[in-house]
Amino acid sequence: MSNTSPRRVRGSATPAAGVVTLEMVAQAAGVSPSTVSRILNGTARVSQVKQQAVDAAIQSLGFRPNPVARGLAGGRTLSIGVLTQTISSPFYGEALHGIEDRLDEAGYIPIFVSGHWQEAEERKALDALMARRVDGLIVLAGRLSNRALQAGAGNVPMVVVGRQMQGPRVHGLCFDNRAGAAMATQHLIDCGHARIAYIGGEPDHADAHERLAGYREALDRAGLPFDPALVTPGDYTEAGGLLAVNRLLDARLPFTAIFAANDQTAIGAALGLYRRNVRVPDDVSLVGFDDLAPARFAIPPLTTVRQPVYEMGFQAAAAMMALLRGETAQVSLPSLQLVPRESVRRLQR
Amino acid sequence: MSNTSPRRVRGSATPAAGVVTLEMVAQAAGVSPSTVSRILNGTARVSQVKQQAVDAAIQSLGFRPNPVARGLAGGRTLSIGVLTQTISSPFYGEALHGIEDRLDEAGYIPIFVSGHWQEAEERKALDALMARRVDGLIVLAGRLSNRALQAGAGNVPMVVVGRQMQGPRVHGLCFDNRAGAAMATQHLIDCGHARIAYIGGEPDHADAHERLAGYREALDRAGLPFDPALVTPGDYTEAGGLLAVNRLLDARLPFTAIFAANDQTAIGAALGLYRRNVRVPDDVSLVGFDDLAPARFAIPPLTTVRQPVYEMGFQAAAAMMALLRGETAQVSLPSLQLVPRESVRRLQR
DNA sequence: TTGTAGGCGTTATCAA
DNA sequence: TTGATAACGCCTACAA
Secondary structure, three states, X not given: OOOOOXXXXXXXXXXXXXXXXHHXXXXXXXXXXXXXXXXHHOOOOOOHHHHHHHHHHHHHHOOOOOHHHHHHHXXXXXEXXXXXXXXXXXXXXXXXXXXXXXXXXXXXXXXXXXXXXXXXXXXXXXXXXXXXXXXXEEEEXXXXXXXXXXXHHOOXXXXXXXXOOEEOOEEEEOOOXXXXXXXXXXXXXXXXXXXEEEEOOOOOOHHHHXXXXXXXXXXXXXXXXXOHHHEEOOOOOHHXXXXXXXXXXXXXXXXXXEXXXXXXXXXXXXXHHHHOOOOOOOOOEEEOOEOXXXXXXXXXXXXXXXXXXXXXXXXXXHHHXXXXXXXXXXXXXXXXXXXXXXXXXXXXX | OOOOOOOOOOOOOOOOOOOOOHHHHHHHHOOOHHHHHHHHHOOOOOOHHHHHHHHHHHHHHOOOOOHHHHHHHHOOOOEEEEEEOOOOOHHHHHHHHHHHHHHHHOOOEEEEEEOOOOHHHHHHHHHHHHHOOOOEEEEEOOOOOHHHHHHHHOOOOXXXXXXXXXXXXXXXXXXXXXXXXXXXXXXXXXXXXOOEEEEOOOOOOHHHHHHHHHHHHHHHHOOOOOOXXXXXXXXXXHHHHHHHHHHHHHOOOOOOEEEEOOHHHHHHHHHHHHHOOOOOOOOOEEXXXXXXXXXXXXXXXXXXXXXXXXXXXXXXXXXXHHXXXXXXXXXXXXXXXXXXXXXXXXXXX
């Protein structure tokens, strides 16, 4: 029999003082390490006596399993990679919050990395995540193609927010942007507006196209003409909205309302209107999209379409947990809702 | 001689297909694993020949070291724990962005966890971080006492933003809130205002007290009386600002200006004033603190004190890197600056 | 039900 | 300068 006592001759990492290992728990409880492991993971049944002995040892020693070692041995790191675009974005920030809360419930931890809407960065971020051996991947929008994502993710399960994807270990989750935009436009039409301008989002974001489609759909349904001159691009930022509204005003076309592709755009537009002495809603009505905090406190408070973003993050994480259990994710997103406030005026006829 | 060939008899984690290990690189290059490791870490000199052979093998095999294994063996995970309060906060979001960018430069990854301004949650988050064996800790404000932080951090280096702390492996980093607040108040005084109300921040945040002190300081310096009735608490949110301004108005005390403890408070206050038909800046001037995006696009654009938050995060991460190198962190924060916009009116005399 | 004995992919020590 | 080898702390296949 060779020597099996835990000699420490040479080693690498100096064990941090006060670190309690599973082996120490086993010794204290008078059982083998495997038994402790089994109890920790619920891998097999163990007798009541040992169960209690181990529990007691864990308590008294204050043992906490080392996730790093677990990751190496078990192949699970209990961490989920989250590829987001800008960690400081007011929109995605809420989603991250939801993800964090749901993962926490399950003992997982999110690892956030930003792609900044740039393919190269996204690819790099994805690599970093995979190198960290995350157990799953949640992707928030982005520019990477579905193929690139699939390839980059290897064989870990993936939840993608903002695009349609289905597969055995993949789940897509999105809001119905088209319906939301139609709802916003319809609201303006219901208030008597017929000349409605549209300030779009980033031209190469899918949701920007869907919102434009929703706008046209509502116009069509009401039998109103679609005037391309009333449509101008934005970039989902306040500055973009400001610029866009200036173009609209400079064109000297008549319009009584503006539907902006998101709240930030609408808020920028509102400032642009203010600068030109066009009053909201007296002269021009304004509707946004998202319902972030600034919309609620804008002057006047902004009518918008509410996207439950926190909930979206929460559900994305829930879907991931399902995928990890080998189930097919079956989560549903709450639908979008119009939030009427004070930036829209009912036209007299 | 015992058998040293890499037999795989029984194991645990099934090695994921396509995973390239350091050992495979060593074989391909015809050297020992230790040599590969040395090259990877620059731990020792190796001959040109082997150097190149290994580099080639790494390239062709597409090898990427496994951080999890590194963490176990080397005791370093190349990750930094970041204890923040609300990941979706517009203020801290910017800081996280800065941290992320600086850490990325150094090959480190941030692990963000939220404490939600609650001691119990912060403690839990701290534990989770330490269990993950992060190499360092960056703490953004919070309620945990310095002692609790020190204890929770064990012996990993720590950078704390928003409080004064010094130590061999600890570094504190803060803005001069007092000076910033004095600057804001002074600006109002310079514009001829004498009756200046103050809407405070969360009563138990240190920076809220500092800002109040700055407000008083400016008043004193100008020989203006301090009227406690003109001071009312807020909570750093828009809703808090709205409520506060209502209290101020209800008290029916005369004032010509308001200094709010942060932008969100100011924006809420602006809405409150609007609701009561008090115009900004014609009837009341308004100054905020932070200079977040919404301030720039408020109507009218908000005069405020700019805190370079991104930079703050960046510097905090830089300090951490210095600490990790065993140096004493010696980073400096850019100072606060007044950003005059349109929410302040110069009083005629 | 329980224990034994690798092995996960790296780093670090020792000896050459 | 290089290579063998023993950890790092845990999990699990296998044997008992």
